[in-house]
Amino acid sequence: MLQSRETPEAVVVETGPDPVLAVIWLHGLGADGHDFEGVVAEMDLPVTPIRFVFPHAPVIRVRVNGGVPMRAWYDIAHPEIARDPDVEGMRRSVAEVERLVGREISRGISRERIVLAGFSQGGVIALLATFSTGLRYAGVLALSTYLPSSPQLGLVDSPTPLLMIHGTEDPVVPYRVGKSSFERIVGLGGGGERRWIDYRMGHSVCLPEVAEISSWLKALTDEVP
Template identity: 30%
Template sequence: MCGNNMSAPLPTIVPAACKATAAVIFLHGLGDTGHGWAQAMAGIRTPHVKYICPHAPVMPVTLNMNMAMPSWFDIISLNPNAQEDESGIKRAAENVKALIDQEVKNGIPSHRIVLGGFSQSVISKNKDISVLQCHGEADPLVPLIFGQLTVEKLKSMLKPSNVTFKTYSGMTHSACPEEMMDIKQFIEKQLPPINS
């Protein structure tokens, strides 16, 4: 992702329209790439925000009969009690941290960087972090109950009033314009322009 993982190409970047004073790092879902999400972010861009859409390395995924595909780590099963690829998750987290560190080196303070993703869960030691979790009510791949369980877990780990859960009627394992507008409003609230 960030130079230390040679199997993944460099991230797709949607540059800020003016001087970047904030950044969004957005991770794609299993089997996807950052290209489509960069296009989606370009559609909701805020002028002072740089959007970074990295590409996961291609690897065999146990869940999909060991087929090689872009994945941040191996996924054994969608069962909530399934074994997890701890070393792969740690490696993916280190790669995301490297992206954040690079943006800090580029002059964007860490508190002006938002981390998001499709079909992802982010856990932080920062209890005051704001989270927007979106879920399609008709998602056949990741059932709504998993999203509801995840949001309850997040509320138990973070400040509950900072966790927002939005669902979208009829939306499957995809995105919709209403969701993208909610994401845009969340980003604008978290990363307002800096008055110079």
């Protein structure tokens, strides 16, 4: 039975007592931690208890939206999302992810049993928290997202398994931007498993995608130490 609670910084859903795996799942621009909370009930999850942490991004002014305050992991300056990246904002959010990871470690869940996940902006931070640090996680799930190009955001290989999923009709993060980001990660070297899946959809999540994520999480549960 799912147990859900909310704190000022996150929504937490546990699939059973004493979780041994944690998933830190970051939402997209303008959403909040509730955005993917309902997905947990839609997934066919392993018996192994999992703690899902859905943090709320801070409220900041986003230039591409006219400076309107909204929840965002970093600022976006241009409609071409990869242009002129907010490096400092991204670094702050990566540091916040590391803080959340540290909290799970203090609760007894090792880094190798933590999955980083994110949609759109959240996926950018999940990818950077893995491939700008080289740290090893149980897995990283990147949905409808990309990696910014900046010499200030140096990328390094990580043994973390990666699953990237993207819509072929995505008008927000163009398909070519997502796919080229995946290819850059593959080009880092011979780290963990790298998988790319696409669906005929826009900037969204579809039911077959949820089923694929469920299978991926089950496989990770079998493999993590």
